[in-house]
Amino acid sequence: EQRFEDTFGLGARGVSLPQRRFAQAALSEMLGGIGFFHGRSLLRSERREEPVPGTESMLFTAVPSRSCFPRGFLWDEGFHLLLLGRWDPALARDILAHWLDLLNADGWIPREQILGDEARAR
Numbered sequence: 001e002q003r004f005e006d007t008f009g010l011g012a013r014g015v016s017l018p019q020r021r022f023a024q025a026a027l028s029e030m031l032g033g034i035g036f037f038h039g040r041s042l043l044r045s046e047r048r049e050e051p052v053p054g055t056e057s058m059l060f061t062a063v064p065s066r067s068c069f070p071r072g073f074l075w076d077e078g079f080h081l082l083l084l085g086r087w088d089p090a091l092a093r094d095i096l097a098h099w100l101d102l103l104n105a106d107g108w109i110p111r112e113q114i115l116g117d118e119a120r121a122r
Helices: 002-008 017-032 072-086 088-102 118-122
Strands: 034-043 052-062
Touching: 002 017, 002 072, 017 034, 017 072, 034 118, 052 072, 052 088, 072 088
Parallel strands: none
Antiparallel strands: 034 052
């Protein structure tokens, strides 16, 4: 609780105890939604009608819901990192580095990473 207050200063700004508890729960959910995914994305091919497997990739990322969305979303990650960057800058840098590692030769990062059987099943 002290680290939370030192980081975000909600009590010092007069935020009520129930609202601070809600904020702590939100941070806890965000931290609990961090996962590590590994596998191959399926990519469109100009030469084949069926999708082809991409290169083997890894992604350490926060997800909106592991049970419903067990995959990374680049757009969401930007918002996740606003919170995580305040709480644990090293953790946020590690997550960002995983996304940057997915950059392809054209400078493009797919907006959604569906890596492995768990993600593909959903």
